[in-house]
Amino acid sequence: MKAPVYFDYAATTPVDPRVAQKMSECLMTEGNFGNPASRSHKFGWEAEEAVELARTQVAALLNCDPREIVWTSGATESDNLAIKGIAQFYKGKGKHIITSKIEHKAVLDTCRHLEREGFEVTYLEPGSDGLIRPEAVQSAIREDTTLVSIMHVNNEIGVVNDIERIGEVCRAAKVFYHVDAAQSAGKIPIDLSTLKVDLMALSGHKMYGPKGVGVLFVRRKPRVRLEAQMHGGGHERGMRSGTLATHQLVGMGEACRIAQAEMSSEAARTLALRERLWQGLNDMEEVYVNGDLNAHVPGIINISFNYVEGESLIMSLPELAVSSGSACTSASLEPSYVLRALGMNDELAHSSLRFSVGRFTTEEDVDAAIAQVRRAVEKLRELSPLWDMYKDGVDLDSIEWAAH
Amino acid sequence: MAYSDQVMDHYQNPRNVGKFDDDDAQIGTGMVGAPACGDVMRLQIKVNDLGIIEDAKFKTYGCGSAIASSSLLTEWVKGRSIDEAAQIKNTEIAEELALPPVKIHCSVLAEDAIKAAVEDYRKKLSDA
Numbered sequence: 001m002k003a004p005v006y007f008d009y010a011a012t013t014p015v016d017p018r019v020a021q022k023m024s025e026c027l028m029t030e031g032n033f034g035n036p037a038s039r040s041h042k043f044g045w046e047a048e049e050a051v052e053l054a055r056t057q058v059a060a061l062l063n064c065d066p067r068e069i070v071w072t073s074g075a076t077e078s079d080n081l082a083i084k085g086i087a088q089f090y091k092g093k094g095k096h097i098i099t100s101k102i103e104h105k106a107v108l109d110t111c112r113h114l115e116r117e118g119f120e121v122t123y124l125e126p127g128s129d130g131l132i133r134p135e136a137v138q139s140a141i142r143e144d145t146t147l148v149s150i151m152h153v154n155n156e157i158g159v160v161n162d163i164e165r166i167g168e169v170c171r172a173a174k175v176f177y178h179v180d181a182a183q184s185a186g187k188i189p190i191d192l193s194t195l196k197v198d199l200m201a202l203s204g205h206k207m208y209g210p211k212g213v214g215v216l217f218v219r220r221k222p223r224v225r226l227e228a229q230m231h232g233g234g235h236e237r238g239m240r241s242g243t244l245a246t247h248q249l250v251g252m253g254e255a256c257r258i259a260q261a262e263m264s265s266e267a268a269r270t271l272a273l274r275e276r277l278w279q280g281l282n283d284m285e286e287v288y289v290n291g292d293l294n295a296h297v298p299g300i301i302n303i304s305f306n307y308v309e310g311e312s313l314i315m316s317l318p319e320l321a322v323s324s325g326s327a328c329t330s331a332s333l334e335p336s337y338v339l340r341a342l343g344m345n346d347e348l349a350h351s352s353l354r355f356s357v358g359r360f361t362t363e364e365d366v367d368a369a370i371a372q373v374r375r376a377v378e379k380l381r382e383l384s385p386l387w388d389m390y391k392d393g394v395d396l397d398s399i400e401w402a403a404h
Numbered sequence: 405m406a407y408s409d410q411v412m413d414h415y416q417n418p419r420n421v422g423k424f425d426d427d428d429a430q431i432g433t434g435m436v437g438a439p440a441c442g443d444v445m446r447l448q449i450k451v452n453d454l455g456i457i458e459d460a461k462f463k464t465y466g467c468g469s470a471i472a473s474s475s476l477l478t479e480w481v482k483g484r485s486i487d488e489a490a491q492i493k494n495t496e497i498a499e500e501l502a503l504p505p506v507k508i509h510c511s512v513l514a515e516d517a518i519k520a521a522v523e524d525y526r527k528k529l530s531d532a
Contacts (some may be wrong), residue, residue, distance in 0.1 A: 053473070103500030309442055311467040315415060335442065346440035383421055383471060385446035385463040386439060 005139065005320040005365045009338050010155055010183060011323060015251065016208035016359065022254045023210060026050060036244045037235065038324075047246045054253025058215055062200070063183065063255040064192040068296035070216045075182035076106040076114030077338055078201030081240065082178040083110045084200070085226030086147045087119055088175075094144030096361045097398075100124040100132045100151070101341040104180055106201075107149050107231035125348075128343050129292035130159035138169045147176045152190070153183035154339040156354055158300030160188065168198030176224060182214075186259030187297050192217060198224045201254050204248065208359060209255030214247035216240075266359065271298035273357045273366050278303075281369030284377065286390070290339060290352060304352040305373075306388040308380040313353060314355075316376035320369055323354050347366035347386070347396070407468055408502035414472035419479050422446045422461040432525025434484075434517040435473050443510065444471045447517040449481060449489070451525050454522060457481045457489055462517075467509040473514035481518060490522045 001247050006014075015023075026047070036051045038044025051064070059066040072078045087097060094391040099111055101123045110123045122140045126132050141148070150171050153160050163179050170177035173267050180200040181190060185200075192200065192296035200217040204210050213357040218239065232241030259266075278301060281287055286306035293301075305313060310324035324336075333350035355369070389396060407415070423446075430450050437444040443466030464471045476497060479498045481489040491520040497503075497511040513521040 006497065117425075249496060309466050309470075311442075315468040346442075350439070350442040383418060383463055385444055386434065386463040386465045388423060388446075388463060396439060401440065401444075402436065 002319070004319050007320055007322045007357060007361070007365075007369060009354045009361070010158070010206070010354065010356035012205045012211065013358055014360065014364055015205075015209045015210055016255060016258060018258060019209055019251045019254045023247040023251040025088060026250050032188035032246060033248075035248070036246055047244075049235055050246055051244050051249050054249045057253035057257045057260075058202070058307050061260045062192045062217060062223065063200075064217055065220060068192075068217050068220055070218055070239050070243055072216055072240055073207070073212055073213045075104075075180060075201045075203035076214075076292060077212050078182055078203075079104070079106040079178075080110050081216050081226065081229050082199040082218075083107065083147065083149055083199060084114065085239070086176050086178070086224070087114050087225040089225050090146040091119075094142075095119045096122070096142050096145040097147045097149065098122045098124065098137060098140045098145060098150045098175075100126060102126050102130065102132075102338045103149065103151050104155055104182070105204075107151070107180055109331075113151075120144075120363045126318075126341055129291070129295070130157050130338075131292060132161050132166070132167050134165040135388060136161060137166050141175055145173070145175050147178060149178040149180070151180040151183075152185075153181070153187070153300075154291070154338060155183050156336055157302040157342075158183070158297045159291040160184065160294075160295045160297055162352045163197060163254055164195055170198075171196040183300070184297060186256060186263065186298065187270075189263070192219075195386045198222075199383060204252040204255060207255045207259050209252040210248050210262075213245065213252045213253070232400075267298045270357055270359075270361075273361050273363065274298060274301050274355075276366045277301065277357070277369060278353060280366070281373060285372065287377075288348065290342065290344065298358045300354065300359050301313055302339075302352055302354045304339075304348045305377050306348060306351055307384045307390055308351050308377055310350055312380055313351075313373075313376055316380060317372055320333070320372055324352060409501070410476075410491030410501045411472040412470055414475040414501070415468040417460075418471060418475040420459075420461050420475065421463060424450060424459075432523075432528065434522075434524060436472075436516040437466070437513050439465065440524065440525045442466060442514060445447065445470065445513055445517045445519045447474060447475050447477065447514075449486070449518075449521045449525060451486055455485050455487070457465050457484055457486060466513075467507070467510065469503055469510040470471055470513060473503075473510045474504055474517065476500060477518055484523045486525060488514040489518050492518055513519055 004257035034043025036047040182203040204213040290302040339349035462474040474482040494515040
């Protein structure tokens with residue numbers, strides 16, 4: 001069987017060949033393999049130099065100070081460090097955290113953990129467009145709130161929150177603001193010199209860098225302090241101990257450099273591909289986009305094909321690599337918690353697919369996807385009793401279904 | 405998740421897809437499941453005067469295993485008496501299709517569907 005066409009760039013991206021090249025230069029005897037923390041010889045100094053260059057490249061993408069970048073193993077660790085680190089360090093000030101119902105599990109599960117430790121968490125509801133309103137954040141802030149964690153781009157539907165205004169609300173209330181930017185960094189501009197964001201989590205493998213590396217931006221002015229979650233040799237100014245993985249960090253640095261240099265052309269190209277995909281599908285009956293397309297990252301589109309169940313749709317598309325819900329939750333039979341939080345009914349949530357395109361997607365890939373999806377949806381609707389009922393004008397909500 | 409060959413076969417070539425006229429006295433219809441749960445099966449049987457199922461049709465909204473379970477069921481019930489058909493157990497379906505534990509509920513739904521179809525037919529018969 002020939003490999004399916006990849007439409008799951010939001011789950012992970014392949015490593016850019018330029019990134020892989022730089023990484024491979026930091027592994028073997030003749031390469032830059034030293035421990036960046038070794039102070040007594042050239043191997044250590046050269047590795048440190050490579051790591052610091054990478055740090056500068058990440059900082060340049062975000063327009064912040066390189067000293068504000070803390071290396072981690074990925075966005076999940078960064079989210080954990082930011083949320084637990086702030087909550088624990090500032091627990092004397094208060095034990096209330098605000099987040100949203102459509103955060104990534106790395107944020108939600110960390111908050112659940114803190115709830116078990118006696119913290120209180122408010123989970124904001126998005127609008128039906130998928131966006132969190134700054135006003136909603138404003139009205140949820142209390143005297144004892146120490147942290148707000150609202151993501152930049154949602155990983156399932158691709159909507160972009162207004163982190164500028166949310167940041168202003170938080171700063172005015174003297175509450176720290178953490179942003180999970182795993183899906184936005186390198187895709188859309190982020191300027192931390194103007195944004196009132198105190199912490200930001202990034203992932204290497206969502207931007208054509210390697211898996212297993214990420215960063216947490218920790219603002220210096222005004223100063224943000226954290227309780228470390230990983231103890232040891234005091235690396236990363238004590239915030240995250242552990243030997244720095246030179247090749248991983250160099251890979252992420254190069255990925256950021258490329259993303260910054262090519263962002264505008266790549267965003268335009270990716271957007272055109274996504275629009276081509278949607279144009280090819282939107283004349284079908286009962287097909288809907290989830291989330292507001294006017295506030296959207298270029299590469300992601302989440303579409304519901306009403307009266308067709310998502311898992312069987314994926315099964316009918318063996319030549320396409322797409323996902324229903326996020327990869328992290330699709331092992332369960334529950335419809336996506338993100339789509340449900342938008343107030344969407346369960347059938348539509350069950351009927352959704354996420355397509356995400358990226359650097360190596362072609363127009364031919366998109367055209368092939370359109371043809372296959374149309375064929376699969378038509379076939380499954382022929383099989384669907386719900387489609388029959390819809391065609392016969394039966395209101396599905398008027399039927400008393402036996403939930404099982 | 406990998407699907408068994410049997411599930412793939414029924415999924416790719418579903419047997420007896422379609423719809424009979426609900427109002428026909430010979431037809432029993434079982435509709436089970438709920439859209440909110442991600443699967444709805446409609447199974448219909450056509451029963452002759454001797455109580456034998458002459459034909460069966462289905463339509464299913466759901467995952468591949470749900471579609472395969474209902475497709476297999478339509479093959480199995482044909483030629484059986486309604487009493488025999490109502491005895492079909494979900495475990496037989498699950499075994500034939502080699503369903504993984506997470507998909508057992510699909511076979512349960514198929515068992516419910518045939519029971520509901522037989523019941524509907526019997527009700528029509530007694531109301532007539």
